[in-house]
Amino acid sequence: MKLKVKTLVNFKGDLPAYQSRGSSGLDVRAQLDKPVVLRPLERALIPTGLSFEIPEGFEIQARPRSGWAIKQGMTLLNTPGTIDADYRGEVKIILINLSNEPVEIQDQERIAQLVVCPIIQAEIHLVNDLSDTARGHGGFGSTGRN
Numbered sequence: 001m002k003l004k005v006k007t008l009v010n011f012k013g014d015l016p017a018y019q020s021r022g023s024s025g026l027d028v029r030a031q032l033d034k035p036v037v038l039r040p041l042e043r044a045l046i047p048t049g050l051s052f053e054i055p056e057g058f059e060i061q062a063r064p065r066s067g068w069a070i071k072q073g074m075t076l077l078n079t080p081g082t083i084d085a086d087y088r089g090e091v092k093i094i095l096i097n098l099s100n101e102p103v104e105i106q107d108q109e110r111i112a113q114l115v116v117c118p119i120i121q122a123e124i125h126l127v128n129d130l131s132d133t134a135r136g137h138g139g140f141g142s143t144g145r146n
Contacts (some may be wrong), residue, residue: 027114028111040102
């Protein structure tokens, strides 16, 4: 698949890239004029300096970087963040610091991974009844802990 990407005036550095041959996500970098410090539980919208032309039938999902999440408690607030095929604006990442310590985000730091995913748009049908299942209305732990 070819994914068209446009760099914006605030972009510098490297385009998103897969870090290994088997990677699912393209690492995307912060485009900052100065470092951003996030205190515990603080969130920020971090620019990437990029916009995409996503083929119809696909989306890009913005996901946390696992190493950053476990080591420093940094994650994305709306995981996964959806970038729709018809959106042409700058992709920005909503970061949140879930640690007990401030975290400094540097310009060009890898802040998220972008995964291209197929989507299906459902055709909605209003009905009076739904088919029965063994689970029925059970939710939120109804199938047990293990």
